[in-house]
Amino acid sequence: MTDTKTLIADSQRYIANTYSRYPLVLVRGQGCKVWSNDGREYLDFVAGLAVCNLGHCHPKVVQAIHDQSRKLIHVSNFYHIEPQIELAKLLCEGSFGDRVFFCNSGAEANEAAIKLAKKYAKDNGRGERFEIITMERSFHGRTMATISATGQDKFRKGFDPLLPGFKYVPFNDMETLLRAVTPHTCAIMVEPIQGEGGVHCPSDGYLQDLRELCHERGILLIFDEVQVGMGRTGRLFAHEHDGVYPDIMTLAKSLAGGVPIGAMVATEEVAKSFSPGTHASTFGGNPLATAAGLAAISALLEDGILESCTRVGNQFFSRLMDFKGKYPFIKEVRGRGLIIGMELEFDGSQIVIRCMEEGFLINCTMGNVLRFLPPLIVTPEEVDKLVGVLDGIFGEIGEGAGS
Ligand SMILES: *Cc1c(COP(=O)(O)O)cnc(C)c1O
Secondary structure: OOOHHHHHHHHHHHOOOOOOOOOOOEEEEEEOEEEEOOOOEEEEOOHHHHOOOOOEOOHHHHHHHHHHHHHOOOOOOOOOOHHHHHHHHHHHHOOOOOEEEEEOOHHHHHHHHHHHHHHHHHHOOOOOOOEEEEEEOOOOOOOHHHHHHOEOHHHHOOOOOOOOOEEEEOOOOHHHHHHHOOOOEEEEEEOOOEOOOOOEOOOOOHHHHHHHHHHHHOOEEEEEOOOOOOOOOOOOOHHHHHOOOOOEEEEOHHHHOOOOOEEEEEOHHHHOOOOOOOOOOOOOOOHHHHHHHHHHHHHHHHOOHHHHHHHHHHHHHHHHHHHHHHOOOEEEEEEEOOEEEEEEOOOOHHHHHHHHHOOEEOEEEOOOEEEEOOOOOOOHHHHHHHHHHHHHHHHHHHHHHHO
16 A cells, blocks of 8 residues: 555646645545545545535445446437436426536536526527626636636636626625626526635525516526535525525536536526537436436435434534634634534634544635535534534634733
């Protein structure tokens, strides 16, 4: 077995330098736990960034991958693919949608949504409509179109010229949005909860107002549910909390229990602008990924996981809110279900490292927002363990600040 030092040196030598990684080589996972190559155990509150909603190596997903890989791993979309058909049917039956386009990532799902929105405008004699309004602090992916859609400079810097036609407005601000809408607007694209941007929830009525505006002006509403869909908030899709339905929704991350997949779900009216030849993906909806997806959705819906997510999420949230009273450097706690952000008055990266030393993986986004995205099967006891560790770390910081 290669030693850790050599592995990390080779990683830094041979892999494109696009990630700043922790000095940790993870080799095994089961449920909410992962193990590093030196045998150390960690409780995982990152879950592959909201991918492993069912926990690591869920037996139903493992079985489905095993079974499908012995039957058929890949064929072209020239042919009908059984698990792809079944997964599309499940997604449509479980949502507002009528048709699904499959791809391999969140960025690709958003690419498909952007293309479909533009095509729909053209098909309906509104060729002048090409602008898409997105939100400040949003995140929609790393391809040229999706960084153009992303309302954060840091992701766009150095990649000019961007795709034209995107406009950014503050999240939760209808007034500014109304001023940004023009006869050129073809769609509004928004995360029902902003994840990467620091876990920002929509204010009451905001998504309804967006829906109403889009309806009145004949603008398409696109929900990017890549991070918060598939049960993360305690409902299958985050927009269900608001009782509002988009014209297009994008999914990826946890859709196939850890196997790469993306999906764009649309109403029949809008989806009909995609016809043979207008869009495609070689791997999109391939047998292996969609078989895993089928198993993942079935497990999510059949095993009471959504209920548990809500219950444990509420417990977690209220424990973190208690900290807000106790530690003055905590500015805000935000979230829904098991996506929770805790905004600090300072950079959170040291806290992530301290947690790791204690055997807990957590994430920090936007510099100062600790983000918690555990598998949805996390137990109250596991949450309590992390909360205890955080209490200790915050205590150390509190003392440091006071002395
Ligand atoms: C992660 C994410 C994406 C991009 O997904 P990739 O699979 O990394 O391309 C897009 N939108 C949101 C909201 C995300 O959280």
